[in-house]
Each structure stands twice: as C-alpha cells, then as structure tokens.
C-alpha cells in the first residue's frame with residue numbers, strides 16, 4: 204500500500220548510532236530511507252507529511268518483549284482470564300493492542316494466551332484489519348501439570364510431549380515458544396524455586412523451536428530452573444530474579460538476553476492491600492534479590508531487555524517506558540542503556556533486526572517524545588507522536604472516529 208513519504212525533524216536518537224542534535228528521519232513505503240543531519244535530508248516531492256519534534260526527541264518505536272494481551276491488569280490476574288469467554292478475551296486483547304501502540308510501543312512479544320488469541324490478533328493487525336503493534340506470539344505457554352499459569356498455556360511433561368507441544372504451537376502460527384521453567388509469583392500453590400522440568404524436557408521443546416530459527420522464552424525465577432533453561436537452549440530468560448554468578452556466566456556463554464519485568468513486582472507491591480496475600484508475600488520475597496541479581500547481570504555486561512509483563516495486576520498495557528525508568532533508578536543503567544533495553548535489545552528477543560533502531564532499511568516505526576530521554580529517562584513516558592509503518596497513529600480512539 205503506497206502512502207506519502209514522512210519526514211521528521213529534530214533531535215534524533217538512532218540508538219545504535221550517535222545522537223544527531225539537528226536531525227531528520229525520512230520514511231518511504233513503510234521503511235526508513237534517511238537518518239542524518241536535517242540540512243542534508245533529501246528533497247521530498249510535494250505531499251510529504253512533516254513532523255517537527257520541537258524541543259522533543261525522535262526515537263525508534265519501543266518494543267516490549269513480554270506482555271499478556273488477553274489480561275487487562277485487574278487485581279485478580281487468573282480470575283480475569285479463566286472467567287472470560289474467548290470472545291471477551293479477544294476484545295480485551297484488541298483494546299490492549301491499541302493502548303500499547305498509542306503509548307509508543309510498536310512491537311510486542313506475547314508470552315502466553317489461550318485459544319490462539321494473540322496469534323490471531325497479530326495476523327489481523329499485520330493484514331491492516333485492526334490497529335495495534337506488531338505481535339510476536341508464543342501461543343500457549345508450555346507448563347508442567349499443576350504448574351504456573353496453566354490458564355495461559357498447555358500442561359505438558361516428558362521430552363517427547365514437550366517437543367510435540369512446541370511443534371503444535373509453531374504449526375498454529377506461534378513465532379516462538381514459551382517454557383515455564385519455574386514457579387511464579389502469581390501462582391501461590393507453586394513455590395518460586397520449583398523447577399518442574401528436567402533439562403532434557405526443556406531441551407526437547409527448545410530444540411524444535413531453535414531448529415526452525417525461532418526464539419525460546421523461558422519463564423525462570425528460581426536458581427535451578429533458570430540454569431536448566433539456559434543449558435537447554437532458552438534464547439531469553441524472563442524475569443531473572445535469582446541469578447548467581449554461575450547463572451550470569453551461563454547467560455553470557457549461551458548468548459541469551461535477560462528480560463527484566465521489575466515493573467510487575469513494583470505495581471503489585473504498590474497495590475498490596477487489594478491483591479491476594481499469598482501473591483503479595485511472594486512479590487515481597489523476591490524484591491531485594493531481584494534488584495541484586497539484575498545489578499550483577501548488568502555489571503557483567505549481559506544484554507538486558509526491559510519489558511512490562513503487562514496484564515499482570517495493576518500493570519496495564521503500554522507501560523514499558525516505566526520499566527526503562529526502573530532500570531535507571533533501581534539497577535543503575537545509564538539512560539542510553541535503558542533506551543536500548545526497550546528498543547534494540549528488546550527487538551533482539553523477537554529476533555527482529557529491523558526494529559528498535561533508526562537506520563536506513565529499518566521499519567518505519569518512530570516515536571516523538573517530549574524532552575530528551577538521555578537527560579531524563581522519564582521522557583519516554585511523554586509520548587507526543589507515534590509513527591507506525593510510516594503513518595501517524597491517531598492520538599486516541601476519539602480522534603480516530605472524528
């Protein structure tokens with residue numbers, strides 16, 4: 204589909220290259236064709252759309268490497284999913300997709316949804332039939348019988364069954380797979396340190412995905428499960444709460460990306476009075492060790508993607524900029540590294556080299572923020588304009604209909 208070229212002018216943060224104080228970005232046919240000084244930008248024929256960033260900053264569209272589109276952030280995460288019919292979950296997911304894109308996130312990785320809902324929504328968006336970010340979906344999360352988040356997944360055990368489950372999700376259109384390698388905060392009955400799968404079981408599923416060049420996301424909170432997942436071939440470790448030196452060395456030697464979701468814990472603790480006590484107790488239990496582990500990984504130079512785990516209690520979609528702020532505030536990342544965590548490194552989790560940076564040939568997804576995220580990472584929350592595939596995204600649903 205042809206539409207007029209778009210030119211953005213102002214301070215540019217390409218992410219993988221140095222900032223350009225008086226820069227310009229040109230998008231033609233959905234792809235970036237120029238990034239450089241405004242003075243040398245190509246002359247565009249009449250009809251080009253121009254966006255002036257003013258005192259704001261032009262950055263790549265953000266990428267959120269861990270979300271649950273079917274969940275809306277209500278206090279009862281599990282209840283909100285299990286009590287809803289597929290049609291209701293589909294509507295929720297579609298609304299969350301719009302909210303995500305409007306907040307400046309142009310691609311997400313959905314790590315667990317029932318009934319193929321995230322896969323189907325991703326197809327609708329890709330075909331231009333519904334608004335939203337690009338969606339890379341895991342389909343159903345693969346979890347052990349009686350394990351964490353069965354309502355977002357399928358319960359499987361045994362190496363042959365694990366491999367079959369991975370094949371099934373990929374055949375149904377998943378972009379990668381999600382392995383639930385440990386217990387989790389939101390499943391009170393299962394201890395966080397619980398590691399239900401042997402390395403061989405995880406490896407059987409991971410091997411199927413990796414043979415097809417797909418990503419393997421491992422929900423991994425406890426020490427043992429995290430290490431097993433890494434040895435089994437996980438390409439990303441989700442949450443990364445308990446990381447000792449051995450786990451950090453494994454992250455480095457396996458070339459895996461660590462996906463942080465600090466925001467999910469912070470939001471639960473902020474609303475502790477209205478969340479189930481057992482869940483709050485777990486969130487409190489992991490708070491300090493989580494920060495310590497992430498600092499250890501950061502010091503070792505492990506690639507860190509900041510993600511939202513959106514959909515969890517009081518954690519609505521579109522909040523990945525908040526995770527970037529926590530990476531600066533709690534973990535001590537520089538503003539440049541925090542920006543990279545929610546753009547280029549997050550895109551790496553999706554195995555998408557065309558996302559998360561402003562370069563010629565990259566996808567034409569651009570955000571204009573207020574202020575300068577290099578001075579104050581909070582500027583990432585102040586999204587002024589969103590460009591998706593070279594077109595300006597309407598600011599809100601009202602604007603879309605007027």
Ligand SMILES: [Zn+2]
Pocket residue numbers: 269270271314512
């Ligand atoms: Zn999650």
